[in-house]
Amino acid sequence: MIRRRHHSPFRERFALAALAALTIVTASRDAAAQACCAGGSVVAPTRLAAYEDFAVGVQTRAQGAMGAFGADGRYLPSQASSEQTFEQQLLASVRFARAAQAGVVLRALSTHRNVAGLDEWGGGLGDVTLTARYDFILPAELPRIPGLAALATVTLPTGTPVDRATQPLATDATGAGTFDASLGVSVEKASHHVFGMLALWGTQRAGRTVSLPGAPSVTQSFGLRWSLLASAGWVFDSEAAVALFATAFDEGDPTINGARDPSGGRRLTTVGAAGAVPFAAAWRVQGTAFADLTVASLGRNQPAGAGATLSLVRVWY
16 A cells, blocks of 8 residues: 655645735736736746746745544544644746746755654655746736636656655655646736736646555556635735635545545645735745635545745846
8 A cells, every 4th residue: 555645735735825925916016017916826926927027036834734634524633743844945937928937946845743752854855846827818908808827837756755755754755756737727807906816727646656665566546636726915005915815626536556546535725815025126025824724524635734935036127
């Protein structure tokens, strides 16, 4: 049987937190232009506004697990164990056409676990994500028609998967061990100080074969994962911005050696708030605070917790 990765949702949660950060706006020349930069996508906080050509940023993310959802969707709080995850990212985006941009996310992860008195730290380099976005219509381009964009990501398995971890609690596992690809759409609308966004995308992970010492090889494939992000916010005259967001994903049942595993699907729902403050013309600080909802049926086979992100971004025009 495949050894379950205790922090397997880390990439998904990072995606949710990063998506939330994207719902806040970047520095702009006026509030209407700032609001049109809102909305989420499957890219990092270095998403470029229409007048930005290049951006580089760093982001720190911290999260603590408070419990977990079982296969039946019921939530159980942690009692004899604890887990904290920390991630640092280096992000960059470049505009190569008026409506097209691409980016990259590089990760380093650290995990702390305490289980039955065994305390352990571990970490290393994580998976690398490549992103792309194409805006067919900008959010504030037409008075009554919302903006429309296509989203895409590819994640490369450059981290260490759990079956190759060497520490007893697998805290040195830093990746999923497979490629995955996402395609989606984002609908956004900005008007004066107000903006709103709804994004939907599907993600498919490539199958993999795991061989553990003393056990037969196991081939696993993964169900299609659907993710949804909704956000709304306000841009102040000072060009600072705030937003509320909600995210959810649902992944179908996997198969093990060709047989469907009806207890292996995954689900999680997260809510939070985000904010951004521009300074020194070309810099901005962004942050989010988020928590997973511990309501039965809103999660499945996932740890649940709360955390925050903090980003510093430099842009060029």
